[in-house]
Every structure is written in structure tokens, then in C-alpha cells.
Amino acid sequence: MRRWDGSTPPKPSTSSEGWALVALVAGVLLLHLLIIDQPTLSYVFDEAHYVPAARCLMAGTGCNEEHPPLAKVLIALSIQAFGDRGFGWRLPSVFAGSFTLVLLYLLARRLTDGRVALLAAFLLGFENLWFVHSSIAMLDIPAFFFAMLGVYLFTGQRWWLAGLALGVGMLAKGVVAMVFIALVLYALLSQERWYSKAALAVTTRVGLSVGIPAALTFVAGLGLYDLVYQAFPSPLHHLASMASYHQTIGSPAMSDSVHPLRWFSGFPNSPYFVTSIQAEDGSIPRDVLQYMDQPNLVILLFIWLAIPLVWPDIRARQPLALLSSLLVGVPYLLFLLVAHVRVTYPFYMLLFMPGQCILSALALSKLPRGATLTFCAGVLAWFFFWFPRNPLAPWE
Template sequence: MADPNSRTRPLTQPLLIGALVALASELVFLLRLSVPNKPVFDEVHYLPAARALRDLSGPTNIEHPLLAKELIALSLRWLGDEPFGWRFASTLAGAATIAGVFALVHLLTGRLRASLIGAALALLSFTVYVQARIAMLDTFLAAFLLWGIVVLTWSMRHPGYGRWCLGAALLGLATACKWTAAPYVAFAAVSYLRLRHRHLDRWPGMNPAIAIALLGLVSVGTYFLTFAPAFFYTTDPLTLSRLIPFQWEMYARQTQVLPPHTYQSNWWTWPLMKRPIWYLYEPVDGVQRGIWMIGNPAIMWGGLVAVAALFWAWVKTDSARLLAPAMLWVGSLLIWALIPKSLGFYYYYYPSGIFLTVALAVALDHWRAALRGWDELYLLVCFALLVYFLPVLCAEPLTDAGAFRRWTWFASWV
């Protein structure tokens, strides 16, 4: 339950604390954002696509939907076509992700302490920090996806078709960043029907048939609305008659067989971090630098223990709030067993890693009486690992080309 004295202490109100969490995260992500001063990893694909959208010159990078590239394009237009402008929109998405973890944990536990622990774990997870400082699609996908889940969960306690439609629209926006968010619409429908069947007091006043219809119509409609700029291209503009066939063109490109890649990996290896990705490892401005997409070992491996513990606790208590974060992680991973992609990469695990921080926060809260402060020691370990790995998370100058050996604990990490 929430703190009964919270009404007399405005600074502890969840909305204000969540806003401060987002602001603090944004300030962290902005530090040295322009380093390196060259495109990194998939920025070489998405920056040209964002420039094309900024200028409405014509279709580019058509294998993915437009929204994330549109947001990068707005950042380029407002802040300039330079490293800070390339990445600023991603920092906002990253800060929204940290705040989303705070909000979801608060909805599941009702406790500010657990919510702050969840936000801290997300910030210390490495992956949110790295993705918030690079112009890639996954950063935006995760932010919209997480807030869609937050709003739909919120609507369970404060029912209304308006909140339900807002959650559906956010899932549609996530899908408009990358198609891998689409299965979560089905997850939301199944979860709604299951909880509605077992607990008739959930979403009172909402007709199930109307709710499911709105979930589908609003999410799909929102998705298609994000294609509006493509109708104004100066070259090969999109038309209404081509809108649906264009989706098949995207699908064909998404499912094409690609040549092997140095950093490819199978989805079942991602929880163990068998093959993280070097987004950058080369001299920049005459100095060796590296950016490594890897998770905090204490969080990524500890989170697996938390998921297992939550399943065990759910079997004993039948508590949906304990099951939810565990199932989010399982579902987010199993999606990749069904998606027809010829290659997989560790950064596809990005949303799953975020759900692990939620699972950890909920598990630590559930067993808080038994832990008695051990959660604080755990946070210190996570922070110590962040300090240790930080030079290869934010492209700090390294001593030489062989400096990577300090952080590559296993041969597969090279």
C-alpha cells in the first residue's frame, strides 16, 4: 500500500518524484552526448533516413516504419545536423523509459521506495544508458511500449475508455517505431480477457467486446497515421492505394536472408549475454574509444533469478502483480522465437532487459522484510559495475587498441 502520510508530504507524491527521476536521467544522458562526433553503428542507416524525412525528399530505409526516424528528423531540424542533434531525441526517450519503469513498479507495488529502486536499476542497467545516447529505433520503441503498458495497467484501477484508448495509441506508436512491438497488442488483449474473467472488479464499466475492438482499432489507426509525412515526399510519395501494399514491401525487406554478421547471436543466448555488441571500437579524434552494448551483469543475470522467484511466488500466492513482470520478460523474449529474422543481435534484447529491472524491483519489494537492507548493497554492486564499465559505455579515451581486454571477461565478448 502507498504511504498513508503521502498526502501531507507533496514532495513524495509519485507524479512529482517520477518527473524528477525523468529530469535527473535526462541530465545524465546529455553529458558528453556529442562524443563521438561521428555516426555510430546503425546511425549510419537511420541518420540518412531521418534527413530524408526532414527534407521530405523521398523514401529511405523502408524496411522499418517511420515514427522513430521522424522523431530523429525533428531533433535534426530543431537542434542541427550534428552529433548533439542526432541523439537528443533519444535522450528524451531514454528518460521517458526510466520514468516508465518508476511508474510501472509503483502501479505494481504502490511503494515509492520500490519505484525508485526500479528506476535506479534501469539507469544502472547499462543498456538504457547506451541506447539513450545513440540515434537508433529501439530506444523509441521501448519508451512508447513501456508507457503503453503503464497506461493500460493504470486503466485497470481507474477504468475508462479514454485511458484504454491512450494505452492502445501508445502501443500503436511503439509499433510505428519498429514492428517488434506489434505482438504486445495481442498480449494486452489476452491479459485483459484473462484478468477480466478471473477478477470481475477489474475495468468495471468497460464492455469486453468494445475494449478489444478499441485496442485493435486505435493501435492500428495510430500506426497508420504516422505514415502521413510520406504522402508529401517530393520523390515517390506514398498514396492511400499504396499504403497497404507498402507494408508488404516492408515485410519482404524485414524477412530477407542477410549475410552473416560478426556480432550475430541467437535469441536464447541473450539472457546470458553471450555475444554483446561493440557499437564503436576505433580511434576517433586521434584517441581510441569504445561504446559497448552490454548489460550490467548484476542486473541482467540477477534479473533472471528475480523472474524465477516471481514465478515461484505467484504459484504460492496467485498474485497477478507478481506474475506480470515475469510474464513481460518471458513474452518479450519468446517473440523472437516466432519472428522470421535471418539474423539476431543482442540489442534486440533491449526491452527484455528493461522488464528485468521491473522484475527485480518487484521481487526486492515482495521480500523486503527478509532482505532487510540487502537491496541497498545490491544497488551498490550495480553502481560499482557501472563505474567499472563506464569508459566503454560512453566512449571515454582508452589507453590503446588493446584496452578492451580489461572488460571482456569471456572470449565471446571480444
């Protein structure tokens, strides 16, 4: 029996696959817990914006309204539950980043075999940039958890639920809308005669079935925020304010800005500063720890080999190969366009890293087992070399 996108349902997962996934997620969670509270009372990178914003929400005041509110609401709830310290700030990102591995496995497993699915989850789990952002209180990882949930629901033809998940993701970070565009293109290209009127009609129906719930969820969420915090007269005013803010961020030669054309060629490490909350002399001390904006280059640079290896499957419109290539290609092309009008940072790659890990896993499945094991060893070596903190060293 074939699905709407031409895929054939895979064989059911085995118990060994399930235990391997549990071990992977548990191991990643443990690594997070080793560093989650360090530094305890200092901000890493843009935590300096989002943790104070979460405190504003707890005090009944709206702030940092240039970004959607959901991730900051999650940080605020976590602070109330676990305390106003590093552990409380970062727990939402830790859970979102770790459990995205489960969603990635389930998505890949739905469209291929368990080996590829586990390999994709492994690659994302030990991707340095993903791990770093899953370790700090920022907007991206909670947003992309809901984005991946939307993709998973979409491949199960649960259109309105997929739209709901994407809308929730957009309430954490608006770039999740790029995932919706990729899914609409997938709905079109996965049909046998994608250029026909019938295919366009099906794609329009699917797009509306997903897009309307996504838009309504996003607008309703902004409206609820504006009502509770009396921030804007309406969600449309809120959207206009966010758009106006982002238009003011030009594209100067900033030290931490990296053009998308350089993302897949490697670029110099840029440290994420740690900003202390209190300083006796009133200054803001900055101490550089090993929180870097550098992805795992073993995975990143493999894209140049992965695309040629998987290209026959993409041309044949094999569902997982087509979907993952669109989840990477569409956001990347849109970021190329964005780079003409505003700064672009390396961590913007987080949006398509799950898709990139699937592409890499599909490519590795075509290589000899020894090559795959060597590649995975390289991934682990790079990951632990750039691990944010040495878990064996005493805390400062």
C-alpha cells in the same frame, strides 16, 4: 476498492518519493549530456543509417523505408532545432530513455508501493544497454517510450488511449506489437476465471478497444508518410515492402548476432563501431569506443533468482508480477521464434528490459535490505565500469 484486474489502489506517493525520482532522472540526464555530443560528427552503430535517413526526410525525400518513419522524423526535427551534429541527432533518444524511467515508476507505483517503483526505475536508469541506446540516434528507445506509455494507460483502463500510444510506438518500431499481445494475455489471465466464456468475452472487448486504435494509428501514420513523400501507393503496399525486406534478412553465423537462448547467460562484448563521416582518403575509418552491446550483467543474470522469488506472486496473479512477467516472457518467446528465420541482436532485449527491471525490483523487495543495497552497488559498479566514455578524460 479493487480494480478490474484485482489490484488494490496503493497509497498516494509521498513527496520524498517524488524528489527521489526527480533526482534519479536528473542524474541520468546529466550522464547523457556528458557524452551526447561525443563523437560530434561521427556515427555510432546504426546512426550511419538513421541520421542520413532523417536528412532525407528534411530534403523531402523518402528513404530507409524498411523501418517505420516516426523515430527518424523525431531525429530530423531535433536536427532542425539543435543542429546537424551529435547533440541534435541523439536528443530524442536521450529524452525518451530518461522519461521512460518516470513512466516505469508511475506504472509500478500504480500497482505496488513506492519502494519497488523507485527501485525498478533505478535499475532501468543504470542498465547499460538501455543507457547506450538512449545515448544514440536509433529507433528503439523512442518506440519503447510510447510502448510503456501504452502499458501505463492500459492499467488505468484507458483503452483507446493505450491503443493510440501503442500505435505511435509501432510507427517508430513495429516490434511494439509484441507489447499489445502481452497486454491482451494480461487482460485474460488477470480475471478470476480466465478460462471461462465470460473472461474470453471481456478479453476480446479489451483487445479490440486497444487493438483497433493501435492498428488505425499505425496505418494512418504510414499513409500520411506515403502521401507526403509519395513513397508507396498505400499503407498496405508499404507494409508489404517492409515485410519483404525483413524476410530477406536470414540467420547466418554473423559475429554480432546472438541467439535468444544465450541472452540470459551472458555473451562476449561486441563493440559498436564509430564511423566517421569524412575521410581524406575516401575510406571509412572505424574507431572502437566503449559503446557495447552488453547489458548490465548484474541485472541480467539476476533473472535466474528473480523468477523463483516472484513465482508465488505470478501464480497468485498478483497484478504487477503477472504483468511484468508477460512483458518479459511474451517478447522473449516471440524472439525465440523469430530467431529461426532471421538474425537476432542483443539490443532486441530492450523491448522487455522495463519489465525485467520491475521483476527484479519485486524480487529484491523480498530480500533483506542489506542484500538489496549490495545488489544496487553492484549495478552501479558494472554501469560505471562500462560507461561509454570516461567523463573525466579529455575528448579526442
